[in-house]
Amino acid sequence: MSNPNNEAIRLAAAHGRFLGSLVIRGGRVIDPGQGIDAITDIAIRDGFVDAVGIGIDAPPGAQVIDARGLIVTPGFVDVHTHLREPGFEYRETIATGTAAAAAGGFTTVCAMPNTEPAIDTTAVVDFIHDTARRQGSVRVYVIGAITRGRKGKALADLIELANAGVVAYSDDGDCVTDSALMRNALAYSRTTGRPVVQHAEDRALTTGAQMHEGSVSARLGLAGWPRAAEEVIVARDCELAALTGAHLHVAHVSSAGTLDFIRRARSRGVHVTAEVTPHHLTLTDSLVGGHWWSATASLPAYDTRTKVNPPLRETPDSLAMAAGLRDGVIDCIATDHAPHGTTDKHCEYQAAASGISNLETALGSVLAVVHAGGLTLVEAIAALTIRPARVFGLAAGTLLPGMAGDVTILDPDREWCVDPTQFRSKGRNTPLAGHILRGQVIQTIVGGEVICDRSA
Amino acid sequence: MRRKDVLDLDDFTADELREVLETTAAMKEVLARPIRRVPPLRGKTIVNCFYEASTRTRVSFELAAKNLSADVVNITASGSSVEKGETLVDTTRTLQALGADMVIMRHGASGAPYLVARELEASVINAGDGWHAHPTQALLDLFTVQSRLGSIEGRRVAIIGDILHSRVARSATWGFTTLGAQVVLCAPPTLLPIGFADAVNTGLRAKGIVTACPVTVTHDVDEALRDADVVMALRVQRERMDSGLLPSLREYSREWGITRERIAKARFGALVMHPGPMNEGVEISPEVAYGPQSVIEAQVTNGVAVRMAVMYLLAGGRAGPAV
Numbered sequence: 001m002s003n004p005n006n007e008a009i010r011l012a013a014a015h016g017r018f019l020g021s022l023v024i025r026g027g028r029v030i031d032p033g034q035g036i037d038a039i040t041d042i043a044i045r046d047g048f049v050d051a052v053g054i055g056i057d058a059p060p061g062a063q064v065i066d067a068r069g070l071i072v073t074p075g076f077v078d079v080h081t082h083l084r085e086p087g088f089e090y091r092e093t094i095a096t097g098t099a100a101a102a103a104g105g106f107t108t109v110c111a112m113p114n115t116e117p118a119i120d121t122t123a124v125v126d127f128i129h130d131t132a133r134r135q136g137s138v139r140v141y142v143i144g145a146i147t148r149g150r151k152g153k154a155l156a157d158l159i160e161l162a163n164a165g166v167v168a169y170s171d172d173g174d175c176v177t178d179s180a181l182m183r184n185a186l187a188y189s190r191t192t193g194r195p196v197v198q199h200a201e202d203r204a205l206t207t208g209a210q211m212h213e214g215s216v217s218a219r220l221g222l223a224g225w226p227r228a229a230e231e232v233i234v235a236r237d238c239e240l241a242a243l244t245g246a247h248l249h250v251a252h253v254s255s256a257g258t259l260d261f262i263r264r265a266r267s268r269g270v271h272v273t274a275e276v277t278p279h280h281l282t283l284t285d286s287l288v289g290g291h292w293w294s295a296t297a298s299l300p301a302y303d304t305r306t307k308v309n310p311p312l313r314e315t316p317d318s319l320a321m322a323a324g325l326r327d328g329v330i331d332c333i334a335t336d337h338a339p340h341g342t343t344d345k346h347c348e349y350q351a352a353a354s355g356i357s358n359l360e361t362a363l364g365s366v367l368a369v370v371h372a373g374g375l376t377l378v379e380a381i382a383a384l385t386i387r388p389a390r391v392f393g394l395a396a397g398t399l400l401p402g403m404a405g406d407v408t409i410l411d412p413d414r415e416w417c418v419d420p421t422q423f424r425s426k427g428r429n430t431p432l433a434g435h436i437l438r439g440q441v442i443q444t445i446v447g448g449e450v451i452c453d454r455s456a
Numbered sequence: 457m458r459r460k461d462v463l464d465l466d467d468f469t470a471d472e473l474r475e476v477l478e479t480t481a482a483m484k485e486v487l488a489r490p491i492r493r494v495p496p497l498r499g500k501t502i503v504n505c506f507y508e509a510s511t512r513t514r515v516s517f518e519l520a521a522k523n524l525s526a527d528v529v530n531i532t533a534s535g536s537s538v539e540k541g542e543t544l545v546d547t548t549r550t551l552q553a554l555g556a557d558m559v560i561m562r563h564g565a566s567g568a569p570y571l572v573a574r575e576l577e578a579s580v581i582n583a584g585d586g587w588h589a590h591p592t593q594a595l596l597d598l599f600t601v602q603s604r605l606g607s608i609e610g611r612r613v614a615i616i617g618d619i620l621h622s623r624v625a626r627s628a629t630w631g632f633t634t635l636g637a638q639v640v641l642c643a644p645p646t647l648l649p650i651g652f653a654d655a656v657n658t659g660l661r662a663k664g665i666v667t668a669c670p671v672t673v674t675h676d677v678d679e680a681l682r683d684a685d686v687v688m689a690l691r692v693q694r695e696r697m698d699s700g701l702l703p704s705l706r707e708y709s710r711e712w713g714i715t716r717e718r719i720a721k722a723r724f725g726a727l728v729m730h731p732g733p734m735n736e737g738v739e740i741s742p743e744v745a746y747g748p749q750s751v752i753e754a755q756v757t758n759g760v761a762v763r764m765a766v767m768y769l770l771a772g773g774r775a776g777p778a779v
């Protein structure tokens with residue numbers, strides 16, 4: 001679903017400065033955007049894809065990467081990243097966040113606007129583009145706020161934001177709860193065609209909520225976040241999208257019931273898309289209960305690294321998320337990378353901030369679903385590349401000649417232990433600390449330049 | 457007792473519970489002496505760290521610690537660095553550095569003592585964390601029932617009140633079911649925790665305790681009271697009305713309040729319990745609270761003995777009559 005104005009969206013980071021040739025030889029190239037799944041070569045010249053085919057001659061002086069035995073894909077695209085800068089640099093900066101992205105195989109990220117100040121003016125958009133150009137490791141697109149200051153009261157200048165280059169609008173972190181305002185935001189967004197990304201959470205139903213409402217929360221004595229709090233907003237927003245003809249994108253779906261509403265709206269022709277995070281595909285609320293639920297659980301009870309919004313739910317929900325990706329009701333994977341500082345999480349559960357730092361573990365989590373048979377490798381790659389790019393109308397996620405030479409080379413079987421102290425991200429907050437993941441990025445290439453290299 | 461901390465009864469085996477109850481009996485005997493002092497904790501420093509207001513629990517712990525010859529220090533949230541914004545973790549580190557041997561903690565956040573217990577070498581006793589647990593209260597409830605009725609196994613315990621927000625209900629449920637009783641939880645639908653019965657039934661199976669339907673849930677007070685050997689009333693707070701969970705305390709007291717007419721529906725001679733403080737006239741009528749079936753005062757008395765037992769056992773004492 002691309003931008004109906006059909007204009008190429010301005011690239012935020014001009015990494016095309018890299019001049020030279022790169023040939024990637026002999027890898028299994030999986031590019032679902034072109035229907036390619038074959039052992040073949042890729043040639044990149046002066047930052048752009050030159051050719052994809054067998055037996056490409058390497059020009060003199062070209063760097064050659066031997067990718068035999070490895071998987072070669074378009075660089076991953078993340079449409080939901082919290083880079084925290086400006087305002088929360090102790091949690092992450094554009095420099096550290098994009099380094100983490102590269103480490104995780106992502107060559108394009110979209111920065112969410114819950115910064116300080118919020119991204120609701122050209123000045124802040126320009127600051128981010130600028131900082132990303134100078135200090136970023138990967139391409140950064142910007143998501144602008146729906147409402148001024150993200151306060152949920154008045155619309156931001158959505159057209160000005162689009163002119164500055166934002167690729168979508170969101171108040172993420174907060175839900176636009178006012179139905180009239182949401183209707184107006186959707187209607188007005190038709191001027192630019194950018195999707196309106198909703199963090200679906202009926203605040204009245206989640207007052208004081210700490211985790212999913214279920215038997216674990218009942219036992220732990222923590223206020224619960226019922227599925228209904230997400231579902232009622234999605235149901236409402238689908239109706240509003242139908243009414244206005246706008247593009248609604250549902251952020252971080254967590255409940256199986258939400259998928260029913262999306263499916264129903266789609267069948268009526270509503271333009272609604274959806275994303276799911278790696279943690280909602282793989283983790284459940286039993287993790288918060290720690291050892292009580294599983295003798296092999298790696299976390300003690302009430303570990304704040306499990307606290308995230310929307311919360312980890314139950315096994316049927318996570319299975320429904322994988323099934324949703326498979327049948328297309330969920331369009332793509334998006335990390336919702338939410339780095340936090342030590343002080344944000346080293347406290348009692350009630351006081352802890354919500355969020356998981358997961359750019360660097362996303363691939364491992366997604367491959368766990370593949371290894372367990374919930375998705376094929378091609379489906380997983382599609383959900384990380386062409387599908388997010390299409391939802392947001394980005395010129396990324398596939399290796400057509402002429403497109404940016406952004407490539408990820410990965411070993412789907414390499415096992416590694418998650419050690420947050422080695423993260424490029426400042427955010428060490430992951431419930432996967434100490435886990436063995438199977439599947440790791442070997443090289444991340446942006447504009448023909450190797451940005452992350454684990455081949456040694 | 458082979459554990460560092462007492463945070464909740466959910467992971468106690470039946471044997472561990474019996475060990476505590478046995479030791480409590482011995483401690484009760486100590487309390488009957490003219491000089492109610494024994495030396496096991498002499499030279500030890502026990503810190504009462506209470507982030508929430510409490511009269512009976514704090515005093516109960518303090519008396520228990522002193523009876524065991526320990527030195528006691530009280531920290532309450534007001535009048536301490538907590539008001540200056542000191543975090544729980546910082547307070548914990550300070551206690552560690554000051555050499556506390558045992559920390560008794562009450563906190564408004566469920567799970568707070570777990571964080572503290574992980575960071576402290578000292579033993580931590582949970583004196584109540586948010587809605588989650590109040591293990592010593594449940595232990596004194598168990599002791600009270602056992603001493604009055606002679607046994608817990610096979611008994612039917614009805615807990616009536618705001619179950620959703622009650623750490624007493626949760627811990628009592630774990631305690632009573634682990635020792636083979638049945639528990640019925642009764643409250644208006646808005647004050648019942650969804651999924652708690654399942655969590656307990658699953659947890660009990662994991663502990664190897666197989667009883668048919670140990671925990672049931674109902675909003676019908678007559679059903680709850682039928683054949684009950686023990687009726688435990690819980691405080692219902694005015695705040696629940698203010699936040700829309702209850703239309704009025706008046707309606708609550710008419711539909712769920714334990715009155716003389718209602719208590720007659722339980723088994724003859726059923727015990728009436730309440731963790732205190734009571735809202736007389738709301739969840740329990742004064743005539744029942746002070747009537748012949750009430751063991752509420754005994755609960756308080758037993759509380760000191762139970763807390764002495766827990767502290768003694770955590771400090772490495774051996775269960776048994778000779779103290």
